[in-house]
Amino acid sequence: MDRNQSARPWLQMILNDPLEQLTNYYPISPLILTAGQPTVEQLALIRQAGCQVVINLALPTSTNALADEAALVAAQGMEYVAIPVVWEQPALNDLARFFAVMEANQARKVFVHCVVNYRVSTFIYLYRVLQLGMDPDEAIWDLRSIWEPDETWASFIDAAMQALSRTD
Secondary structure (H helix, E strand, O other): OOHHHHHOHHHHHHOOOHHHHOOOOEEEEOOEEEEOOOOHHHHHHHHHOOOOEEEEOOOOOOOOOOOOHHHHHHHOOOEEEEOOOOOOOOOHHHHHHHHHHHHHOOOOOEEEEOOOOHHHHHHHHHHHHHHOOOOHHHHHHHHHHHOOOOHHHHHHHHHHHHHHOOOO
């Protein structure tokens, strides 16, 4: 049996999802959608998909960044949160802010993006493991469906796991 289909039966409902055209689009759950940088036109599709919040982890100077993305998202009736994560130097304080935003919006449908879904897939992995208590061996599948973290990001994952792991 296909591992993705057995792990997420709701995946069948989105096989013809118009968001599939987004770079590295990857739905984590019915309430968490991820991808790379959307275009202006794709913001309307994100709203039509029911998203209420857009979280951007890319820098405003990143490749294909939208000028005044906050206003474009607001014009679509969605909330916008920017947490600019420096590619070469991801920081635990950015991750903590991301956790807080995700927690505050846990009952809302969120769309999380960066340039190509590398920052996002890493932050989502850490959120699921450190905040939601998901088994790391299970959560890693979704991260690796997008990319294999390089040395900088693998070190960041290790540092986050050591610094933020819950001890019961």
